[in-house]
Structures are given as structure tokens and as C-alpha cells.
Amino acid sequence: MSKTFDPRKFLADNLVVVIFLVVTAFAVPVSGLSAQFIIQELFTRIGRNAFLVFSLLLPIMAGMGINFGMVLGAMAGEIGLIIAVDWGILGVNGLAFASLVGMPIAVFLGWIAGEVLNRAKGREMVTGYILGFFMDGVYQLVVLYMMGYIIPIRSPAITLSRGYGIRNTLGLDSVRQSLDNLLAVRIGPYVLPLATYMVIGLLCVFIIWFRRTKLGQDMRAIGQDQGVSHSAGISVERTRIIAIMISTVLAMIGQIIFLQNMGNMATYNAHKQTGFFAAAALLVGGASVSKATIPNVFIGVVLLHLMYIVMPRAGAQLFGEAQIGEFFRDALSYAAIAMALVIYAWRKRANAERARAGLRGGEAAAGGVK
Amino acid sequence: MNRLKQAVTDFGWPRIIIFLFVVALFIGAPFVKVRVDSSFTDVFNRFGQNAVLVLALVPMVQAGCGLNFGLPVGIIAGLLGSTLAMEFGLVGWAGFLGAIGLSLPFAVAFGFAYGLLLNKVKGEEMTIAMYVGFSIVTFFAILWLLLPYSSPNMVWGYAGKGLRTTITLEGYWGLILNDFLALRIGENFRFPTGMILFVILLTVLVGFFFRSKTGTAMTAVGSNPDFARAGGVSADRMRLTSVILSTVIGAVGILVYQQSFGFIQIYNAPLFMAFPAVAALLIGGASVNKASMLNVIVGTFLFQSILTMTPSVINSILQTDMSEVIRILISNGMILYALTRKTKVTK
Amino acid sequence: MSKLDPKAARRWAIRAVLAAVYLALAVILFVTGKGHTILVDNKADPAGAYPALKAAVVSIGRQKPMEFYPGDRDKFVVKGQRHRIRVKPLAPGAQEREVEFRLPLGQDMTLLSISKLMAGAEPWIEVFVAPTVQQMAAERAADDLANPLETFGNTGP
Numbered sequence: 001m002s003k004t005f006d007p008r009k010f011l012a013d014n015l016v017v018v019i020f021l022v023v024t025a026f027a028v029p030v031s032g033l034s035a036q037f038i039i040q041e042l043f044t045r046i047g048r049n050a051f052l053v054f055s056l057l058l059p060i061m062a063g064m065g066i067n068f069g070m071v072l073g074a075m076a077g078e079i080g081l082i083i084a085v086d087w088g089i090l091g092v093n094g095l096a097f098a099s100l101v102g103m104p105i106a107v108f109l110g111w112i113a114g115e116v117l118n119r120a121k122g123r124e125m126v127t128g129y130i131l132g133f134f135m136d137g138v139y140q141l142v143v144l145y146m147m148g149y150i151i152p153i154r155s156p157a158i159t160l161s162r163g164y165g166i167r168n169t170l171g172l173d174s175v176r177q178s179l180d181n182l183l184a185v186r187i188g189p190y191v192l193p194l195a196t197y198m199v200i201g202l203l204c205v206f207i208i209w210f211r212r213t214k215l216g217q218d219m220r221a222i223g224q225d226q227g228v229s230h231s232a233g234i235s236v237e238r239t240r241i242i243a244i245m246i247s248t249v250l251a252m253i254g255q256i257i258f259l260q261n262m263g264n265m266a267t268y269n270a271h272k273q274t275g276f277f278a279a280a281a282l283l284v285g286g287a288s289v290s291k292a293t294i295p296n297v298f299i300g301v302v303l304l305h306l307m308y309i310v311m312p313r314a315g316a317q318l319f320g321e322a323q324i325g326e327f328f329r330d331a332l333s334y335a336a337i338a339m340a341l342v343i344y345a346w347r348k349r350a351n352a353e354r355a356r357a358g359l360r361g362g363e364a365a366a367g368g369v370k
Numbered sequence: 371m372n373r374l375k376q377a378v379t380d381f382g383w384p385r386i387i388i389f390l391f392v393v394a395l396f397i398g399a400p401f402v403k404v405r406v407d408s409s410f411t412d413v414f415n416r417f418g419q420n421a422v423l424v425l426a427l428v429p430m431v432q433a434g435c436g437l438n439f440g441l442p443v444g445i446i447a448g449l450l451g452s453t454l455a456m457e458f459g460l461v462g463w464a465g466f467l468g469a470i471g472l473s474l475p476f477a478v479a480f481g482f483a484y485g486l487l488l489n490k491v492k493g494e495e496m497t498i499a500m501y502v503g504f505s506i507v508t509f510f511a512i513l514w515l516l517l518p519y520s521s522p523n524m525v526w527g528y529a530g531k532g533l534r535t536t537i538t539l540e541g542y543w544g545l546i547l548n549d550f551l552a553l554r555i556g557e558n559f560r561f562p563t564g565m566i567l568f569v570i571l572l573t574v575l576v577g578f579f580f581r582s583k584t585g586t587a588m589t590a591v592g593s594n595p596d597f598a599r600a601g602g603v604s605a606d607r608m609r610l611t612s613v614i615l616s617t618v619i620g621a622v623g624i625l626v627y628q629q630s631f632g633f634i635q636i637y638n639a640p641l642f643m644a645f646p647a648v649a650a651l652l653i654g655g656a657s658v659n660k661a662s663m664l665n666v667i668v669g670t671f672l673f674q675s676i677l678t679m680t681p682s683v684i685n686s687i688l689q690t691d692m693s694e695v696i697r698i699l700i701s702n703g704m705i706l707y708a709l710t711r712k713t714k715v716t717k
Numbered sequence: 718m719s720k721l722d723p724k725a726a727r728r729w730a731i732r733a734v735l736a737a738v739y740l741a742l743a744v745i746l747f748v749t750g751k752g753h754t755i756l757v758d759n760k761a762d763p764a765g766a767y768p769a770l771k772a773a774v775v776s777i778g779r780q781k782p783m784e785f786y787p788g789d790r791d792k793f794v795v796k797g798q799r800h801r802i803r804v805k806p807l808a809p810g811a812q813e814r815e816v817e818f819r820l821p822l823g824q825d826m827t828l829l830s831i832s833k834l835m836a837g838a839e840p841w842i843e844v845f846v847a848p849t850v851q852q853m854a855a856e857r858a859a860d861d862l863a864n865p866l867e868t869f870g871n872t873g874p
Contacts, residue, residue: 093749097746123436123497126496334504335509338505341494342490345490345492
């Protein structure tokens with residue numbers, strides 16, 4: 001590695017971040033929102049979203065790309081919350097209880113997802129995405145048809161008038177912002193949800209520790225090269241399943257943290273955008289499909305949400321229509337994901353070609369190397 | 371016996387289950403007082419409405435680009451065509467054909483750019499196609515608001531600008547194919563002859579294309595790239611052609627869809643339109659790297675039958691509206707099955 | 718069955734303990750976190766057995782005290798089963814009373830009458846079923862009676 005600064009390489013490495021920075025730098029002053037408002041919003045949103053984004057890290061480490069199947073975990077968290085609300089468990093107890101209920105569901109769903117993705121090597125991302133759609137159907141089957149019918153639900157307040165199925169919107173009054181308010185600290189004009197930050201910090205420590213364990217090392221090895229890892233005696237399939245399982249469990253907890261902050265839950269839609277937001281945040285933070293770090297998560301959450309805060313107002317100011325700003329931020333977020341995927345695929349091919357060119361003299365492994 | 375077993379494995383048990391499910395739906399319908407004739411009318415309508423969109427997926431599958439989750443790229447071209455035709459005040463056949471004509475240049479241009487991109491990302495086409503589709507749909511949502519459309523039938527009444535979310539085709543070319551030579555048999559059965567003929571025409575054209583020299587070369591690139599390269603076929607060129615073709619048929623597909631549906635839907639409506647089309651193709655027996663005209667016809671018919679019949683039949687049996695859940699499970703389950711199937715020859 | 722080797726036996730033992738701890742944790746969270754609504758009211762007995770308090774300050778646990786006048790009803794939302802209520806009548810020379818009580822685990826709503834409590838009448842704490850819940854349960858029971866053989870729910874809206 002040469003240490004000279006190559007602006008072209010830097011730009012190529014951070015294209016998505018740079019574009020986002022430029023757009024947001026324009027949009028912030030245009031929106032006319034006060035710095036204080038924006039900063040407070042960002043503090044809130046870091047607490048709300050960071051945990052969910054973290055759930056994507058391990059599968060990336062294991063070379064499985066972005067785990068769009070994380071929505072399975074989100075669904076598990078929602079089922080946990082429904083039960084906790086139904087049983088009337090208040091505050092942080094309710095959140096912890098929801099996680100305990102969600103845990104076995106998330107582990108089970110994560111295991112299924114891992115098995116499915118192992119059968120779709122090389123196209124994990126699109127398969128995970130479709131798996132999310134499929135499980136959404138199963139989720140509806142359980143929550144809309146079985147809850148209150150096969151699965152007992154005590155409270156008529158949360159069931160539909162027909163007697164079974166959960167209402168479209170679930171009020172989370174019993175647990176609303178209980179984690180955020182557990183240790184809310186006021187610094188100047190800002191309120192920081194310190195307890196939530198501590199949970200996120202704990203997760204960071206876990207991830208740093210996990211990377212050093214045998215399992216974490218195995219995951220990284222698989223991410224580098226499955227063939228070599230296999231011959232080194234690592235059980236590739238099993239390790240990949242574990243990566244997805246942990247990711248699903250983290251997404252489950254992440255969704256509970258997210259929803260306690262929101263204060264109510266769109267029972268059948270809350271998880272639909274989860275994967276998109278988490279993936280966009282991570283990639284906007286400078287991560288790639290093959291490498292993601294803890295700072296990427298924080299940079300990404302701040303950048304993406306900065307844009308989500310200011311864009312509607314900026315659109316309203318520029319075009320007299322907030323909708324334009326909303327469409328624009330969606331377009332930009334989708335484009336960010338597309339761009340990051342393209343850059344990744346591009347590199348992978350360039351590397352493969354370089355490797356092939358290097359081997360061409362020896363003619364040893366023209367077809368053998370994958 | 372062995373051969374039968376082999377055939378069943380090749381066909382795949384999910385398809386057999388779905389096929390039996392459809393048969394059961396049609397057999398069960400009269401018992402729960404669902405009219406079979408009006409159901410068939412719906413099935414044929416929806417078949418014609420969706421078949422061309424399904425057909426649009428075939429070229430890319432054959433050329434080895436995988437399932438075209440980026441179908442919205444073509445759909446957007448079609449939307450541009452139909453909104454421009456309306457803006458120019460074209461009605462009737464002039465409107466429909468004009469919409470096709472106006473959408474073609476966009477479809478070719480978009481398909482070209484999209485194809486160049488996909489050529490650079492071999493191996494990751496499907497995920498990227500999906501996000502390219504999402505991006506273009508949301509990006510065009512901005513343009514629908516900003517482009518200087520002025521026809522009062524299309525723009526918001528109070529603002530005088532910005533397209534409506536749904537634009538009616540009544541008085542333009544709504545149902546023009548459906549009504550062409552339409553057959554009415556009895557009280558409740560109506561056969562949309564014109565639309566079905568149009569679908570058959572396009573299917574036959576695409577079928578012939580795949581027998582032509584270019585078509586066979588395209589299939590060769592998809593099924594055996596090394597062999598194709600040895601034969602002097604440029605894989606990149608063939609893939610590019612397939613993407614353009616896919617995009618163009620997609621544009622025509624949404625126009626057929628619109629005239630039958632009666633409305634142009636814009637903004638976020640095309641976001642997820644690729645998924646049911648993909649599901650239909652796969653139900654018809656296609657795999658991620660192989661699809662035929664027969665797959666298109668059979669798949670669309672089966673899938674649309676399920677969509678038409680489940681709400682009425684299943685709901686009257688179970689006394690509850692489960693059709694949405696069944697639709698989600700069947701379509702995504704089918705895609706999932708295809709994606710996780712060990713493919714014989716890839717790379 | 719073959720003999721379990723000690724390693725596997727130990728692993729299973731650890732798993733069993735973990736499962737037990739998991740369940741215990743869930744139970745503890747449930748018991749300590751279960752929310753109850755206590756409706757406190759200050760009404761006279763219709764038969765005249767005890768009067769309503771003229772004015773009183775009531776607090777449950779460490780929650781903000783509330784003032785009650787005759788006929789008032791207000792609610793406290795509490796967590797857990799064991800609570801302490803403090804009633805302080807605002808009349809000169811009146812005795813303050815502090816009582817500890819337990820709520821039944823399964824009940825969401827209880828009705829606590831401070832007038833009964835102060836007069837020493839029993840029971841001053843009762844299970845309360847909200848009228849809407851009562852009504853819904855009755856409706857559903859009637860519905861179940863009307864369609865006894867239904868297999869999958871009733872017709873939705």
C-alpha cells in the first residue's frame with residue numbers, strides 16, 4: 001500500500017458519501033431549519049436507528065452481503081411487543097419482556113434464513129430480500145389470522161372488532177420511550193437518551209469482542225475466501241447460518257428500540273422499510289457490500305437522517321412542494337444502495353480479471369477459481 | 371416410472387402444488403356459488419393485461435442476466451409514452467399506437483444505459499436491477515411533478531400542474547384492445563379477443579426472434595458463455611441487446627396493462643410491479659436462466675387464475691379474506707424456490 | 718439408549734439451566750412489570766353506611782398525590798403488585814391513613830374506594846371490569862352461540 005493520497009481512488013472509495021455530503025450541504029441551509037432542531041432530531045434518530053443498522057455488520061463480515069432478510073428479526077420484535085403490550089407489562093420491563101419473547105422467534109427465523117441463503121450462494125442479497133417478502137406473508141397469517149384465535153390475546157383493545165387479528169395500529173403507550181427516558185440527560189438545549197446510547201455502546205463492545213473470537217475470525221475468513229476456509233477446516237455453512245442468526249436477533253432488538261421511540265406501531269407495515277433504511281444508512285456511511293465498520297454505522301445514520309430531516313423542507317422552499325423533497329430523498333437513498341452495489345460488483349470483477357490475468361501464464365486455474 | 375419421477379423433479383413440486391391448487395379452485399368454485407363464467411372473464415382479462423409484462427422478462431433470462439427485477443425501467447418508458455400521447459391529445463388507435471411509438475425511443479435509450487450498467491456488474495445483476503428499478507421509479511416521481519404537462523385530464527385541478535396519481539384513459543384508448551372483436555357469450559362471459567390476439571402476436575414475434583440467428587446466439591451466451599465466445603459471439607453485445615429488448619417489451623407491456631386496467635398509475639405505483647411478473651414466469655416453469663414462451667403463457671394464466679379465484683372461492687370457504695396472504699406466499703414462495711434451486715450450468 | 722458421555726451430559730445440563738434462567742427472567746419481568754390501573758373513587762354509600770370524604774389528598778407509592786372531593790374518581794397506573802396508599806383528609810385534626818395492599822396479578826383494573834377505606838368498610842378494593850370490555854365479551858359470547866360450528870372466525874367487515 002502506498003501512502004500517497006490519490007484523489008481519484010479516494011473519490012471512488014467514497015463516492016456515495018461524497019454525493020450525500022454535497023447534496024445535504026446544499027439542502028441544510030435551503031431548508032431554513034434551525035441548527036438546534038436538526039441536532040436534537042439527530043440525537044433522537046441515532047438512538048432510534050443505530051441498533052438496527054448494526055444488525056447488518058456480521059453478515060457483511062461473513063461475505064454474505066447486506067442481509068435484507070433482517071426484516072425477519074424486525075417481525076420477531078414486533079410479535080414480542082404485541083405480546084408485551086397485550087399482557088400489560090410497563091416500561092423497560094415490557095421492552096425486556098418483548099425481547100425475551102422475540103428471541104426464540106428470531107433465532108428460529110434466523111436459522112431458516114441461514115438455511116435458505118446457504119442454498120442461494122452468490123445471490124444472497126436478492127434471496128434475502130424476497131425471503132423478507134415471503135415472511136411478511138407468514139407474519140400476516142400469524143398476526144392477522146391466528147392472534148386472538150389460535151394464539152390467545154387477552155386485550156380486546158388491541159384486536160380487531162371481528163375478535164381476532166391485531167389492529168392496524170398498535171398504541172405502545174405502556175412502553176413508549178421507556179428506554180429513552182430511563183436516563184434522559186439534558187445538556188444545554190438538548191436531551192440525550194443516554195440509556196439507549198448505553199445499549200448501543202454495549203453492542204459495539206460486543207461486536208469488537210466478537211470479531212476477536214474464534215467464531216468471528218472464522219466469519220472473516222469465510223468472507224475472504226470460502227474455498228480456503230473450507231479446506232482450513234471451518235464449517236462454512238454453519239458459520240454463515242450463525243452470522244444470519246445473530247443478525248436476525250440484533251434486528252429484533254433493534255426494532256423494539258426503534259418502536260419504543262416511535263411510540264406506536266403500524267402492525268403490518270412497520271417492518272416493510274426497515275431493511276431499506278438500514279441498508280441505505282450503512283452504505284451512505286461509507287460501508288461497502290464487503291466491508292463495514294462501526295464508524296460507518298454512525299456516519300451513515302447521521303448523514304441519511306440529516307437528509308431525511310431537511311429534504312422535505314428544502315423541497316418545499318425550492319419548488320413550493322414538500323413532496324418533491326420526499327421523492328428526492330427516496331430516489332437518492334435507493335440510488336445510494338444501487339451505486340454501492342454497482343461499485344462492489346465492479347471491483348469484484350476487476351479483481352477477478354486481474355487475478356485471471358496474473359494466472360494466465362501458469363494456466364493453472366482458469367476455470368477452477370471462483 | 372423413473373422418467374415420470376424425473377419429470378416431476380424437473381418441474382418442481384411447488385409448481386405441481388400450485389397447479390393442483392388452481393384446478394381445485396376451478397372445481398370448487400361452483401360449490402360455493404362463484405360464477406365460473408364471470409371468473410373466466412376476469413381470468414382472461416387479467417391474463418392479457420399481464421402477459422406482455424411477463425414476456426418482457428424472457429430475453430434477459432435467456433441471455434443469462436437473470437430475472438429482470440428492473441422491469442420498472444421499461445415500465446417508466448411506457449409511462450412516458452402514454453402520458454406524452456395523452457398530452458398530444460391522441461385518442462383511439464392513434465393514441466394507443468402513438469403511445470407505443472413515443473415510448474420506444476425512451477425504452478431503447480433507457481435499455482441501452484441499463485444494459486451497459488448490467489454488463490459491468492455480472493454476477494450481481496438481480497440485486498442491482500432491483501435497486502435500479504426502485505431508483506428510476508422514485509426519480510421519475512419527481513419528474514411527474516415537475517415536467518410541464520398541461521392536459522387538464524392529467525394534471526391536478528387545483529394546482530394546474532403536476533400529474534395526478536391515477537389518470538383515467540376513458541375517452542383516450544381505455545379498453546381499446548379488450549373491446550376489439552370482443553366476444554360475448556351468454557350473460558356473464560366476455561372474451562377480450564383483441565388483447566389476447568395482441569399478446570399472441572407479441573409472443574410469436576419473440577418466439578421467432580429466438581429462432582433467428584441473433585436469438586440463438588443470445589440463448590447460447592446465456593447457457594454456455596465459453597462456447598459462445600469460441601463461436602465468435604460477443605457476450606456483452608448479446609446481453610446488451612437482451613436488456614434493450616426486455617425494456618422495450620416492458621414498455622409495451624405496461625401500455626397493454628393500462629388500456630385494460632383503464633388507468634395510468636404513476637408515482638410509486640410501478641415500484642413493485644416486477645415481482646408479480648417474475649412470480650408468474652417462474653410458476654410457468656421457467657428457471658433463473660431458462661425461460662420459454664410456453665412458460666410465459668402457462669405461468670401468467672395460472673398466476674392470474676389464482677389471483678382472480680382466491681378472493682372469491684377461498685373467502686367463501688374460510689369466511690375471511692385471506693387472498694392477500696395467499697398471494698404473498700405463493701408469489702414470493704415461487705421466486706424463493708427458483709432462487710434457491712441448484713442451477714445446472716451457471717457462470 | 719446409549720450411555721450419555723459426561724461432556725454431552727454437562728452440555729445438556731447447562732442448556733437446561735439456561736432455559737430455566739430464561740423462563741425465570743421472563744416471569745420476573747412479568748411480575749414486576751405488570752401494569753395495573755387503580756381507579757380511586759370517593760363516593761358515599763348509596764345506603765348511607767359511610768360518607769364520602771370532604772376533601773383528601775391521595776398518593777400511591779411515590780406517584781404524584783391527587784386531591785379528591787366527594788364523588789371524584791381518578792386513576793393511578795402502577796407497576797407490580799405490592800403498593801402503599803396514603804390518604805390524608807384535609808379536615809383539621811383528621812387522621813392520616815397509610816395502608817399496604819396487594820393487587821391480583823391477572824387483573825388489569827381495580828377499583829379502590831377511599832371512603833370505604835377510611836370508614837373501615839370491606840371490601841374497599843374490588844376488581845373492576847370496564848363496561849366496554851364486558852359488552853364486548855357478551856357480544857362475542859352471543860356470537861359464538863349463534864355460530865357454533867364456524868371453523869375459521871366470523872365474516873370480517
